[in-house]
Amino acid sequence: MDHSESRPAGRPRDADADDRIIDAALAEYAAHGRAGYSLNGVARRAGVGKSSIYLRWRDKETLLVDAVHARADAPEVDTGTLEGDLLAVYSWLLQHFLTEAGWVAVRIAVDGAGEDATWAAPERVGAQHAMVLNQLWARATARGEIPGPDDSRVRIATRMMYGDLLLRAMVDRPQLAALDEAGRAEESRFVVAMLLRMLGR
Amino acid sequence: MDHSESRPAGRPRDADADDRIIDAALAEYAAHGRAGYSLNGVARRAGVGKSSIYLRWRDKETLLVDAVHARADAPEVDTGTLEGDLLAVYSWLLQHFLTEAGWVAVRIAVDGAGEDATWAAPERVGAQHAMVLNQLWARATARGEIPGPDDSRVRIATRMMYGDLLLRAMVDRPQLAALDEAGRAEESRFVVAMLLRMLGR
Amino acid sequence: MDHSESRPAGRPRDADADDRIIDAALAEYAAHGRAGYSLNGVARRAGVGKSSIYLRWRDKETLLVDAVHARADAPEVDTGTLEGDLLAVYSWLLQHFLTEAGWVAVRIAVDGAGEDATWAAPERVGAQHAMVLNQLWARATARGEIPGPDDSRVRIATRMMYGDLLLRAMVDRPQLAALDEAGRAEESRFVVAMLLRMLGR
Amino acid sequence: MDHSESRPAGRPRDADADDRIIDAALAEYAAHGRAGYSLNGVARRAGVGKSSIYLRWRDKETLLVDAVHARADAPEVDTGTLEGDLLAVYSWLLQHFLTEAGWVAVRIAVDGAGEDATWAAPERVGAQHAMVLNQLWARATARGEIPGPDDSRVRIATRMMYGDLLLRAMVDRPQLAALDEAGRAEESRFVVAMLLRMLGR
DNA sequence: AGCTAATCGAGACGGTACGTCGTGTCTTTTC
DNA sequence: GAAAAGACACGACGTACCGTCTCGATTAGCT
Numbered sequence: 097m098d099h100s101e102s103r104p105a106g107r108p109r110d111a112d113a114d115d116r117i118i119d120a121a122l123a124e125y126a127a128h129g130r131a132g133y134s135l136n137g138v139a140r141r142a143g144v145g146k147s148s149i150y151l152r153w154r155d156k157e158t159l160l161v162d163a164v165h166a167r168a169d170a171p172e173v174d175t176g177t178l179e180g181d182l183l184a185v186y187s188w189l190l191q192h193f194l195t196e197a198g199w200v201a202v203r204i205a206v207d208g209a210g211e212d213a214t215w216a217a218p219e220r221v222g223a224q225h226a227m228v229l230n231q232l233w234a235r236a237t238a239r240g241e242i243p244g245p246d247d248s249r250v251r252i253a254t255r256m257m258y259g260d261l262l263l264r265a266m267v268d269r270p271q272l273a274a275l276d277e278a279g280r281a282e283e284s285r286f287v288v289a290m291l292l293r294m295l296g297r
Numbered sequence: 298m299d300h301s302e303s304r305p306a307g308r309p310r311d312a313d314a315d316d317r318i319i320d321a322a323l324a325e326y327a328a329h330g331r332a333g334y335s336l337n338g339v340a341r342r343a344g345v346g347k348s349s350i351y352l353r354w355r356d357k358e359t360l361l362v363d364a365v366h367a368r369a370d371a372p373e374v375d376t377g378t379l380e381g382d383l384l385a386v387y388s389w390l391l392q393h394f395l396t397e398a399g400w401v402a403v404r405i406a407v408d409g410a411g412e413d414a415t416w417a418a419p420e421r422v423g424a425q426h427a428m429v430l431n432q433l434w435a436r437a438t439a440r441g442e443i444p445g446p447d448d449s450r451v452r453i454a455t456r457m458m459y460g461d462l463l464l465r466a467m468v469d470r471p472q473l474a475a476l477d478e479a480g481r482a483e484e485s486r487f488v489v490a491m492l493l494r495m496l497g498r
Numbered sequence: 499m500d501h502s503e504s505r506p507a508g509r510p511r512d513a514d515a516d517d518r519i520i521d522a523a524l525a526e527y528a529a530h531g532r533a534g535y536s537l538n539g540v541a542r543r544a545g546v547g548k549s550s551i552y553l554r555w556r557d558k559e560t561l562l563v564d565a566v567h568a569r570a571d572a573p574e575v576d577t578g579t580l581e582g583d584l585l586a587v588y589s590w591l592l593q594h595f596l597t598e599a600g601w602v603a604v605r606i607a608v609d610g611a612g613e614d615a616t617w618a619a620p621e622r623v624g625a626q627h628a629m630v631l632n633q634l635w636a637r638a639t640a641r642g643e644i645p646g647p648d649d650s651r652v653r654i655a656t657r658m659m660y661g662d663l664l665l666r667a668m669v670d671r672p673q674l675a676a677l678d679e680a681g682r683a684e685e686s687r688f689v690v691a692m693l694l695r696m697l698g699r
Numbered sequence: 700m701d702h703s704e705s706r707p708a709g710r711p712r713d714a715d716a717d718d719r720i721i722d723a724a725l726a727e728y729a730a731h732g733r734a735g736y737s738l739n740g741v742a743r744r745a746g747v748g749k750s751s752i753y754l755r756w757r758d759k760e761t762l763l764v765d766a767v768h769a770r771a772d773a774p775e776v777d778t779g780t781l782e783g784d785l786l787a788v789y790s791w792l793l794q795h796f797l798t799e800a801g802w803v804a805v806r807i808a809v810d811g812a813g814e815d816a817t818w819a820a821p822e823r824v825g826a827q828h829a830m831v832l833n834q835l836w837a838r839a840t841a842r843g844e845i846p847g848p849d850d851s852r853v854r855i856a857t858r859m860m861y862g863d864l865l866l867r868a869m870v871d872r873p874q875l876a877a878l879d880e881a882g883r884a885e886e887s888r889f890v891v892a893m894l895l896r897m898l899g900r
Numbered sequence: 901a902g903c904t905a906a907t908c909g910a911g912a913c914g915g916t917a918c919g920t921c922g923t924g925t926c927t928t929t930t931c
Numbered sequence: 932g933a934a935a936a937g938a939c940a941c942g943a944c945g946t947a948c949c950g951t952c953t954c955g956a957t958t959a960g961c962t
Contacts, residue, residue, distance in 0.1 A: 134922055145935040206407035206467055252491055259460020290453055294495040307911030308953040335943055346914040508937030509927040536917060547940040608809035654890055661862020668809055689855055696897040709906025710958045748909040
């Protein structure tokens with residue numbers, strides 16, 4: 097018998113297990129913090145043997161990083177103006193950092209930064225956000241709204257925007273969580289206005 | 298005879314041990330990262346029994362937070378102008394986050410933020426920085442340079458400045474470390490100029 | 499397919515480890531005495547992780563008691579006469595208390611006796627010896643050599659015989675160890691003769 | 700000025716402290732067993748600093764042995780006949796092993812036996828009992844009741860008597876404690892009668 | 901009355917063992 | 932061959948004691 101696209105021998109991976117493991121990892125991390133995030137706990141919560149986890153991920157850090165990635169969902173943003181794009185990105189990130197996955201991402205990024213850079217370099221974790229922002233600046237450049245994505249001002253403004261979000265997520269979580277959709281929009285407008293002024297527009 | 302302020306009974310704590318432990322804690326953390334930061338290791342490096350550490354700190358996290366505090370040394374800043382003060386503070390923090398203690402402080406602040414835990418609230422770790430910044434804005438208000446420290450713009454600018462520093466420390470460490478004194482001053486001037494523009498000055 | 503008596507799931511215990519741990523426990527106890535008998539030491543000597551020990555025994559005392567049990571080897575004794583049986587049992591115990599396991603058994607029995615603790619009741623440790631002696635008296639009763647195993651004289655004689663052995667093991671160890679097979683037999687004959695006289699035979 | 704018997708300089712030892720420490724040591728041992736017998740605990744219970752203990756005893760084992768000695772009180776026994784003497788000694792030891800100090804003595808003797816014989820050789824702990832028994836046999840020899848204290852039969856009978864008591868203390872404590880004065884006398888008479896028969900008298 | 905000196909309580913010190921827990925790997929049966 | 936279950940060697944955790952040490956305070960005899 098001929099299989100043009102033969103599957104590997106043996107029992108196939110249980111695709112559902114991936115999901116259960118990832119959810120369990122995020123939940124354990126969010127519940128008990130870094131110190132309490134244990135692989136034994138993840139396996140128990142996911143109803144899975146440890147071997148099934150180690151078949152898929154090298155170690156518990158790698159799992160966590162991938163879990164964060166898997167649950168990130170950057171929106172497509174293209175409003176036609178710099179102001180609109182910034183507004184959309186800022187307000188999305190604002191609510192994203194309030195989600196479990198978003199917040200875990202920040203923590204592991206910071207924790208991994210400066211490490212021997214083995215497992216969770218911020219580049220990896222923040223890659224999606226960086227991509228969204230890069231595209232934003234590229235469109236703005238094409239529209240002639242900014243000199244270019246590598247302009248000093250632009251780079252600093254990017255960092256300030258993202259840093260502002262980071263600090264809000266770290267320090268102002270409760271207040272932030274209390275805001276409704278409208279409140280977050282209001283905040284976003286204010287910040288974006290300041291960024292634009294800073295960029296001289 | 299009356300001792301209004303008598304020392305507690307028993308052998309007094311060895312003040313030198315405090316120093317050795319704190320240094321060892323920071324060194325171990327910096328050397329092996331969070332995962333490799335072990336209290337056994339700290340004790341060994343400090344040449345101290347574990348009991349001497351647990352006599353002073355509740356657990357290894359508490360020790361780390363206190364170690365960071367103990368080695369922070371915010372400078373007195375009062376140049377007479379908002380621009381001068383911002384410049385001084387920004388460039389101090391820029392180099393501070395490159396030091397061992399400064400960097401560890403960021404990591405434990407982020408790791409502790411949002412924890413149900415109380416141990417490493419960013420309020421504690423960043424308290425000194427917050428104080429310096431508050432005084433800066435208070436002086437600027439007194440001089441009439443800004444409307445007041447609770448003005449929305451001021452609060453956002455503060456967060457952006459600090460967030461910018463945080464991100465630099467996280468992502469741009471190598472580049473930052475490569476800068477000399479002059480380079481850092483140049484960077485600081487640029488950022489401060491943008492902040493001032495954002496504040497409408 | 500039906501397994502009426504299926505093995506428990508997971509990797510089975512390593513039976514060889516049991517042996518290595520038990521031998522190591524007895525060796526450590528014999529080598530360093532009670533104070534120097536440490537579970538860390540046992541694990542090291544056995545080439546085993548501590549968890550493997552705690553998987554099998556509740557604590558280091560329990561391990562010791564079981565180790566002693568596991569290495570006891572009461573002989574089958576049935577010579578057909580009371581005198582012959584007593585001789586066989588006495589001389590066996592005489593040499594048994596010179597072995598590592600035998601001696602450790604005495605110590606933990608005494609140490610455990612009277613403890614509120616339940617761990618090392620002499621009933622447990624001496625159970626095998628008690629059984630051998632009970633059977634001896636039962637046979638003698640059946641042969642009509644003694645009134646019965648619960649006769650006061652018999653009970654006291656039993657205690658005296660065992661107590662004599664205990665004291666020899668405690669106080670006369672060196673002299674005892676110096677005796678050869680023939681010497682021990684001679685000693686045993688003498689003691690048994692006295693016991694029989696005491697029993698009025 | 701001349702002091703034929705001068706006291707050492709400095710503050711004299713507090714004689715009362717000796718007593719409190721010894722009592723505390725016995726009480727702690729009896730209460731928590733060997734494992735729970737801690738010098739810190741003794742100091743706490745005696746209301747004494749640890750240094751005061753270490754000024755008097757080398758270590759906690761030495762203290763325990765001395766404590767047992769200090770609380771032993773062998774009676775003067777001389778009834779004029781072998782039977783009377785044996786009766787007196789046996790019944791005294793019977794109740795002695797029920798006391799705290801008596802029982803602790805047995806335990807540390809056994810535990811110390813076979814040890815590198817450093818601290819609690821049974822010779823030390825049982826010395827008083829041995830002396831009483833030696834004198835008993837010496838008087839019996841003088842009266843012509845036995846051939847001599849080194850006769851094999853005598854040595855074995857001694858060991859059997861003492862061993863019988865040891866085992867009673869270890870195994871039959873509850874029953875023993877339930878006996879009143881008369882009951883103990885009855886038991887003693889029975890055992891002594893058997894011993895005498897064994898000795899051929 | 902002042903000096904010297906040992907003892908007292910308290911408790912910190914460098915260590916070591918405890919029993920628990922989590923790691924990442926290995927070994928077993930079942931699917 | 933993947934799955935679950937769980938044993939394995941290892942090592943850190945935070946606690947408890949050890950026997951030593953350093954304090955200030957006390958208590959004597961000797962000047």
